[in-house]
Each structure stands twice: as structure tokens, then as C-alpha cells.
Amino acid sequence: MALIEVENLSVHYGTKEKLVRAVEGVSLSLDARESYGLVGESGSGKSTILRAICGLAPITAGQIRIDGQPVPTPRGRAFSRRVQMVFQDPYASLHPRHTLDRTLSEPLAIHGIGDTDARVVKALQDVGLPANFRFRYPHQLSGGQRQRVAIARALMLEPEILLLDEPTSALDASVQAETLNLLNRLRSERGLTFLMVSHDLAVIDHMCDRVLVMQHGRAVEELTRDQLASATMTTDYARTLFEASADRMLGA
Amino acid sequence: MTLLSVKDLRVTFDTEAGRVEAVRGVSFSLGRERLGIVGESGSGKTMTGRSVLRLIRPPGRIEAAEMVFDGTDLMRASEREMRALRGQRIAMVMQDPKYSLNPVMKIGAQLTEGLRRRDGLSAKVAREKAIEALEAVQIRGPERVMEAYPHELSGGMGQRVMIAMMLIPNPDLLIADEPTSALDVTVQAEVLSILDGLVRDRGMGLIFISHDLRLVGRFCDRVLVMYKGRVVEELEAKNLMQAEHPYTRGLLNCLPRIGGERAPLPGLDRAAEWAE
Numbered sequence: 001m002a003l004i005e006v007e008n009l010s011v012h013y014g015t016k017e018k019l020v021r022a023v024e025g026v027s028l029s030l031d032a033r034e035s036y037g038l039v040g041e042s043g044s045g046k047s048t049i050l051r052a053i054c055g056l057a058p059i060t061a062g063q064i065r066i067d068g069q070p071v072p073t074p075r076g077r078a079f080s081r082r083v084q085m086v087f088q089d090p091y092a093s094l095h096p097r098h099t100l101d102r103t104l105s106e107p108l109a110i111h112g113i114g115d116t117d118a119r120v121v122k123a124l125q126d127v128g129l130p131a132n133f134r135f136r137y138p139h140q141l142s143g144g145q146r147q148r149v150a151i152a153r154a155l156m157l158e159p160e161i162l163l164l165d166e167p168t169s170a171l172d173a174s175v176q177a178e179t180l181n182l183l184n185r186l187r188s189e190r191g192l193t194f195l196m197v198s199h200d201l202a203v204i205d206h207m208c209d210r211v212l213v214m215q216h217g218r219a220v221e222e223l224t225r226d227q228l229a230s231a232t233m234t235t236d237y238a239r240t241l242f243e244a245s246a247d248r249m250l251g252a
Numbered sequence: 253m254t255l256l257s258v259k260d261l262r263v264t265f266d267t268e269a270g271r272v273e274a275v276r277g278v279s280f281s282l283g284r285e286r287l288g289i290v291g292e293s294g295s296g297k298t299m300t301g302r303s304v305l306r307l308i309r310p311p312g313r314i315e316a317a318e319m320v321f322d323g324t325d326l327m328r329a330s331e332r333e334m335r336a337l338r339g340q341r342i343a344m345v346m347q348d349p350k351y352s353l354n355p356v357m358k359i360g361a362q363l364t365e366g367l368r369r370r371d372g373l374s375a376k377v378a379r380e381k382a383i384e385a386l387e388a389v390q391i392r393g394p395e396r397v398m399e400a401y402p403h404e405l406s407g408g409m410g411q412r413v414m415i416a417m418m419l420i421p422n423p424d425l426l427i428a429d430e431p432t433s434a435l436d437v438t439v440q441a442e443v444l445s446i447l448d449g450l451v452r453d454r455g456m457g458l459i460f461i462s463h464d465l466r467l468v469g470r471f472c473d474r475v476l477v478m479y480k481g482r483v484v485e486e487l488e489a490k491n492l493m494q495a496e497h498p499y500t501r502g503l504l505n506c507l508p509r510i511g512g513e514r515a516p517l518p519g520l521d522r523a524a525e526w527a528e
Contacts, residue, residue, distance in 0.1 A: 041438050042435070
């Protein structure tokens, strides 16, 4: 059975006079330990799907199920033990006046998990940050180091599902490579399921088994990794997107 | 023809923890062409761009053996002379439209401010010019955008507004600092073709600062590769993919590719001797 099922999801904002249809009737399903990508231009609704899953955007119509169970509203603690999100901009998503120690130990305190000290040290080690970073503030770190902290924070509760919203688009090429390697290593070590948003087809191809192309809030086409590499997409939009990324092909 | 010539540029910050040299002896010259500067964050590419406009605040210091723009010695120019150059003749598009536009001013007011104050145009003429500039960067519905605040625009729109604003005085040199990093591929292509058209039609010089090697290789004429404040390699953009310097090769190899292997991406080798 699929671990995450999104069925006919619609997310609308605003009033009747000025309705914004951010997501319109999108369905997708992921098996456990799968890595699934969402691509599309800005405003295509890809991030909104992630936000709807973890309760940051309203579900106007349709259903989201985790392990066959519809997600509760509000999502609650049991949900956050299983599903965590990593945001796009590591400059904006860490509390500027909390040390890394506080950022990382807060989820433990909320969920009444003990052994804070050892867990925080272990978390820093897992994402490849030195232990003496523990009492630093976010402004004392580089962008790549901050994104590592954001990943460590998401993993504090040992979730099965990570929702990744453009985790490397704010980073340099070299730091992007390090972060993608880190995510892949953590996925294989912990058997994580990834739902990942990116506008870079090469990143999606490197990370994901299947990808859903989106435009204007609607699903355009679902492609497997082989279909993407062999350019056997059937819709015009998916092809346009692919051709705009032609310089990201192997051998280009 | 040389528009800008820079020799042995150094930018130094005297901090409590000692001297930090952000740029160490960079030399280049620019005609009416597209020059790309690439490198990782912290390699000094933004500082190089800002030095040309002398936009580095104390404790930062700029030193150069020569920095001449179209006959004007930028190192000796007075603040008054610099002000006449900034915006009018040398314009800079900053990295992030979210932080570079005034959040409490409508786009229209920001675009016409310079025209009205500096050029003394009437409100009507200034408005027409501003709308023209927005059309030049292919913004649909410029009247609506004139009445919008920056937070009401998407990243791509904000970036295009910034470019429009910089192009109103018709500068000879445009320094674009990561103008497309915040944009997705389709919008990116549009912004690049706008910049490309300006270089071709107006004969403008362009310094294009970016960390995206593929983009620079495709878009620019010449590329400087910077590492720790130094230029490690200068080459024709079309030869970028065949670059020989191990640092440039490293930057190219760490990019994932469609249809590539799933093996871990090679990390970047940062040898200290390249910085010497």
C-alpha cells in the first residue's frame, strides 16, 4: 500500500471575487522508501502541495492520506513524528536568536523525548557539522551549513517522510553537491521517503525515481526516471521544460 | 574598445580578527561585451562588482593599480563624480529583489523617483518612461505593476522591475549580480534574452556575476573563474566546458546531470595553492 496518497487535492486562497487556485485536482501516490519529485515553474503549485500535506496550506477539496489514514486537522504530534519538512531558504527558516542547540532540542522537548544532550550531538555529527557548532547562532554559519542544520532539525524526531522544498536552490553548485549527497546518504541509512520539490530537472533526476511535472496548479505529466532521461514525455509543456534544461543533460 | 580596465584590484577588510582580503589582485578589461564572473560564495565576485562602483563601506578598503572607466579614473574620482556615474553610466542589478526594492513604496514611485528628481521630468512624462521600461523587460500589464508594492510581485517580476529601473538612464555598463539565481529556468531564459538584447542593441558592456557555470558558459563571451579572491582562470565562454584548471573542472563535475549516474556527486577539491 502507498505510504502517501494525495487524491484530487485542490488548494484555493482568497475570496469569491479574487480566487487563487494554487492547486487544482492533483493526485499522486508514493510507496515507502520511494523518492518522488515535483517540478514546474514558480507559481505552479508544487510547494503548495507540500505545505498542504503538513497543514501549512488549507485543503479545499480532495484528501491526503498517510498509510491509508486521512491526515487529521490540526496535524498533531503523531503526524510530526512521521512527517517533517525542510524549507527552501536556510537564511529564513532558522530562528535567528536561537542557538543550534536550542533549535535542535526544541522538538525533543515538545515531544517529551529525553536524552537531549546525546541526541543533539549525534544529530550534528550525522549531518557532518563539528560538535563545537552546537552553541552557535545561524548568522555564524554559511548557507550550506545552515541547510545542514535545517536537515538535522527535521530528523530530530526520526520521521519516515521528509518533505523537501527546493532544499538546494539557495546554494552554490559545490555546496549543492554536498547537500544532495548528504540527503541520499541519510535516505539509504534510515530508509526515508522523500517528496522533493525543485525547478532543476537535473537535481530531480539525480534524487528521484519518479517525477510529476506541474503547471498552473495542475498535474501535467508523470515521468519515470528513464522516461525523463530518454526524453519520451508526451505533453508539450513537459518537453518545453526539458528543452530549457538541455544543458543539464549528460554529455552536454 | 575598452570600456573598463581594472588592474591589480584589492579589497581588504580590517576586522577585529585581523585583515581579511576579499579580493586579491584581480585584473581584467571589458569592452562592449558580456563578461562572466563565476566562483563559489565567498570567492570575491560580488566584491569585485561592487568595487567598480566604489560601493564598499568602511572598514572595507579598495586599492587598485588602475581602475579606469571610459577615461575616468575611478580611484581618483571624487564622491560627487562617482555619484554622477552611478546609475547614469554604470548600473548594478542586485542579487535579491526582495531586499533591494523599497518595501513601502509602490513600484511606480520607485521607478519615477530618479527621473523626477534627477532629470526634473514631469510626473506624466516620468510615468510614460517608466511604463516603457517595464514593457522593455516584457512585463505584461505594466499599469498594474506600477501600482503594486514589491511584496505583491513574484521573484521573477521583482527581478525584471530591478532591471527596468537600472536601464532607464541607459547606462554604458551594467553589473548584474546573480540576476537570475532566484528565478526558475523558463523565466531565467526570458531575463537573459532581455539582457542579451541590450548588449547587442545598445552596445552596453555587461559584467554578469553568477555561480551557475552552465548558464555563464552559454550566455557570456568571456569568463573569469574566481577562487578565494583571485582569478584562477580566464577563458572564452564557449571553451568553458573544456576548462583545464582543476578548480573549474571541479565546479563543473559537481553538477548533477539528467541521465547521469546515481553515485555520490564528486565533492570540490579546494587546494590551497590555487589561492596563491
